[in-house]
Amino acid sequence: MLLRVDYNSNPNIGILAAANDSVAIVPRDAPAEFVKAAREALEVEVVRTSICGTSLIGAMIAMNNHGAVVSDLATGEEVETLRSAGLSVAVVKERHNALGNLVLASDEGAVVFRGLRKATKRAVEEVMGCRVVEVASLGRFRTPGSIGVATQKGALLHPSLGEAELELVEEALGVRAEIGTVNMGVGFVKTGIVVNSRGALLGSATTGPEIMRIQEAFDLL
DSSP states (O other): OEEEEOBTTBOOGGGTOEEOSSEEEEOTTOOHHHHHHHHHHHOSEEEEOOBTTBSOHHHHOEEOSSOEEEETTSOHHHHHHHHHTTOOEEEEOOSOOOHHHHEEEOSSEEEEETTSOHHHHHHHHHHSOOEEEEESOBTTBSOHHHHEEEOSSOEEEOTTOOHHHHHHHHHHHSSOEEEOOBTTTBSOGGGGEEEOSSOEEEETTOOHHHHHHHHHHTTOO
16 A cells, blocks of 8 residues: 655655564654554554654664664664564664665665675674675765665665666665655655555655656555
């Protein structure tokens, strides 16, 4: 199921939440209607928490169906909440703490920012089960997790990427990669979508043509 939704009138829902096929992670103060939409669209349990003391869940956590990686700025309580939800969690000492913006991952592989520490890349390999491909940038962007979203069924990326970048992502992640936008033309697609293999939450400004492209990219028709 695909549902358009906002978060307290904010359509940038992908910054605030993350999901896999088992659980959706949302901020502690997430509105009841947002939680309800996540349960319905994604068909998962919903867990409320903060990560690194912030509500910017989607920006702070790299996650797939195997596990998750967070910065050591995350508190013990936050990490325990994630583990209690059934996630295998690696906590890494990393000066680049917004790992959700720096790691683009499927269940098979990940494209990561080259500037991450070796221990962080190793955690992505071991805890998330990913073959890691390092990049200085994708196109002109240094933060691969901010310009794309992936599931085990597909990936959607910034429309300015060329064929070579899409092929790199496809080879790394083992899924088909498409280009698209959210929220009426925003190319940073991570900002406006929370998706798993069953469905998606879309920012409330996402248009009909954008929804059709998202359905095709993630095989949600």
